[in-house]
Amino acid sequence: MVGHEVIGGGDYDEYFDGIMYSVGSLTDYNISRERYEDYISEPVKNREGFENFNGTLFLDSGGFKFLGGHGLDGSNFEVEIDQEKVYEIQDKMGGDILVNLDRPIAPSDDYDARVEKARQTAENITEFLDLSDGTRSARFLTLHGYNYSMLDTFLNEIDKIVGASRVHDEFDGIALGSLVPMKDNKTNLIDAIQDCREILRDWKFDDLPLHVLGISSTAIPLLAAVGADSFDSSSYLHSAINGKYATSLVSTKSLSEVDFSHCNCPVCSNDELVYRMQGNARYQKDVLGPVAMHNLIIQKREVAKIRDCIRSPGTEALVDYLEHTLGDHKSLRRFTHRVVNESLGGYF
C-alpha cells in the first residue's frame, strides 16, 4: 500500500475500508497543472500502489469550497467548476460513491438565500443525474438544513425542479451537509439528524442510507443512535497535528503524557513507532504520522463496537455502550440521556 513505509511498514489495510475525498481539495497543496492532470488521469484504484485497495472511495463534490464562484486554484492554473466539471473529475478518479455539486447553507443565510441555494443545487442535481446516467457508482443526494422545516423547504425546491420520484428512483443514498459550523453544538446536531430522519420518512426516502458529512469523533455514537448510518472524519488527523493522542472516542491525552504500553493497537505495539511518537524523529510528520494512525484505529475500533451494539437485538447494548463511554463525561451526559430517552426507549 502506498505510504506504508511512513507508518513503519505495517499492514493497516483493515483500517482503510473506506476513504472520503473531496474534489474541492484537489488543489489544496497549491499543485501545478501537470500534477493536477496526473491526479485525474486514471481511476485511483488503477494507480500503482492502489491495486490491492478494495475499500470504498467516497468522492464528495466539495461544494462548500466553490461557494461564491470560486473554482479550483492551482499554482499556475485555474479550473472553472460547475456540475459537469465536478462529475468529470469524480468519474475520472473512479469514485464508488458520488455526490452532486451542492450549495451548502450557512447559519447566517436567511430564508431567501437558502431557497436560492436549494434551487441551484436542484439544477445541479438534474444535470448530475443526466451526466451520470448508467454509472456503476452509487449516487448520493446532498441535503442541507438544520431542522425539519429547513429540510422540507430544501426538498420542495428539489421536487419542483427534479421531481421527488426521480430523486427516489435514481439516488442510492442521502448525504446531509452544512453541519460543520455547528459541529461543537451537539444539541443542534442531534436535532438535525433526528429531523432529517423524520423528513426522509415523510418523503418516503427512508429506505436510503444517511451519511453525515464532516461530523465525527464524540458525536458519532450520539448520531448513530438517532439514525445516521455513516460518517466521514478527519479528526483523527487534526488531533494528531495538535499533538493529541486518542485514548477513546471522547478523550485525548497530550502526546508527552502518554504511556504507550496501555494501548494494544499495532502502532503502539511497534517499538520503532513508539520511539518516534516519543519525539525521536527529525520531522514532525514522522512523530505525528503514527499518532494519526493510532487515533484512526481507536476511532475505527469504537465505530466497530457501535456497529455491533446496533446489530445486537434490542437497544440495551447501545444504551450500555453510550452509558459507559459518553455517560461518564459530565459534559456529554445530558446528550446521552437525550438520545437514550428519545431514540432508544429510555431508561425507566
Add this chain to the structure above:
Amino acid sequence: MMETKTPKVNEVNEFLEIASDFEDPLEVIRESLSNSYDAGAESVTISIKSRPDGSKIVIEDDGQGMSESDLESFFDLGNSTKNDPEIDSIGYKGHGTKIFYKSEKIVVDSARDGTNIHAEMDRPWEKLNNRTLPEYEVAKRTTTSDGTRIEVTGFKSGRGFSPESLTYNKIEHYLKWKTLAGSTKYHFHPDEFREMEIVVELDDEIDDSQDKLVTNNKLEFPSEQLNPGDGQYPESRMCKHYGPHTIDVEAENGDTTQLEIVGMVGGKETRDELPTYGRHSTQFGIWLAKDHIKVERLNEAISHDNEFIHFFFIANSQDIELSANREKIRNKSSAIYQAIEEDLNYFLSKIAADPWFKDYLQQRRVAELNRKAKSQQKSIEEREAIVTERTRFEPSNQTEVMLGLERSNRQGAKPTITVEDFDLGADVNALVEQNDRLYGCSVHQELTDHFEADKPLESISKIVCWEIGDQDKLREYARNGYHGGSVEFDLENNRIIYRNGTEYTVHVVEVSSRFE
C-alpha cells in the same frame, strides 16, 4: 528505666457524655425500634405519658427477650452484642440505650426460653450527675411468653419531647424519616425483610387527636399517578416511582460497595400524602441511608436547575460510616464516599432527563401560565368594567395620555398636535409635531407629576398632561422655586415661565381640555 502506664477512662463522664450526645429525645423511639427489630419482634408498642416529674415511656415488644449478657450490654457502655455487621441488626456500638439513663428510673423485664429477667435502676441521671456510677438490681423468675418491656420513668424530656410539642403527626414524621419505620429494605430484600407492627400511644394530655398511631417498618411511597389531574394544579398529584435499583460502585482505590436506590418524584399533593410534618424543603431531596434508615441528605447530587423538592430518593450503602448518634456521615472524605456521590449524581441525572419528569415540569409550567392567563383574564374583566362604567376617556398612564392627544386630533381639536416619537423611559418622553415644527415634550397624567418626578424644565418645549392636577402644589413650587430657579405658572395662557439666569417658556398641553 521505662514505666508502663495504662490510659484511664472516667466511666461516669463517658456515660454522661454519650447520653447527652443524643440531643433529640425522640431518639429514644429510634433506639427502641432498632432493638425490637434486632430481637426479632413482630410488634412493638411505645407509650408515652406526660408526668410532672418528666415523661413516662413504656416500650413493649414480642421479640426474643434478652439474655443476661444482653441485659449487661443494655446497661453497659460500648459493649454491644451486635458486633457482627453481617447479622441483620441495626445498632452495634452499644451507645443507643444509654439515652435511657436520662431518667428517674429504668425497669426492664425481658423474657426468653421460659425465664424472665427483671432489672431495675434507680435515679441513674441524678447519680451520674453526682459522679456516681448507677447500679441495677436483677431478679429472675419463670414465665411463659417471650418479649421485652422497658419502662423509663421521669425521662428528662428536652423541648422536642415536651407534651405541648409532641403529637402523633410529629412522631409519625419522625418514625418515617429517622427510624427503621421508614426503612426501604423491603424494596431490595423482600426475602430477608421481616415486617414489624409499630404502635405509638400518647397520653390524651399530649395528643387526643387519635387513640394511637399504627404503622410498620416500611417506607411506602404514595401511589403512582403518571398523568396530570384536573384543576389549577394538574401536576400536584403526579407521581412516578423509580427503582429499586442496585448499583455497583467502585472507588478509585479499588474499594467497592453497593448503592441501593429507590425513590419517587412527585408534586406537592403527592408529597403531602407522606407524614411530612413541616416544610418540604427540609424533608425531600436525596437521602443517604445506612441499614436502609435515612441519615443525611445529599441534595447536591441533583443539578441546581432541578429543584430537589420534587425528589424523594433514598440511596442506601452499608459502607457509609455514621457518628455515634447516627445523625451524620463521618467518612465523607473517603474514596468510597466520593464514588457514591459521583454515581448517585449520574443516576439522578438520568431521572432529571426522564421524559416523564420533563413532562411533569412542563405540566407545572403550563399550569402556571394558565393561572397567569386566568388572572390576566380577570384583570381584563376588571378593566372592561372600568371602561364601560366611565362616561368619557380617562387615561391611567402616560401612554394613554398620548393616545388621548391623538384622539383629540381626530375629534377636531386645534391646534393639531401629532405624536412622532415616544420613549416612556426618557426625560424627554415624546417628540410632537405642531405647525410643521417638532417639539420635545414631557408627558404626564397631571402637570404636577412633572415636578414631583423632579424632571428638568430647560430641555423641553412642552409638557403634555391630561389634567393640571392640584394647583396648590404648583403654587408651592412657584413660591419655593424649582431646581434653583423661579417658576411661574401662567395657566390661562397655557405656559410655564422658568428663570434660572436664562428664561425658558414651556407650553402646557392639557389634553382633557381639548375635548371641550
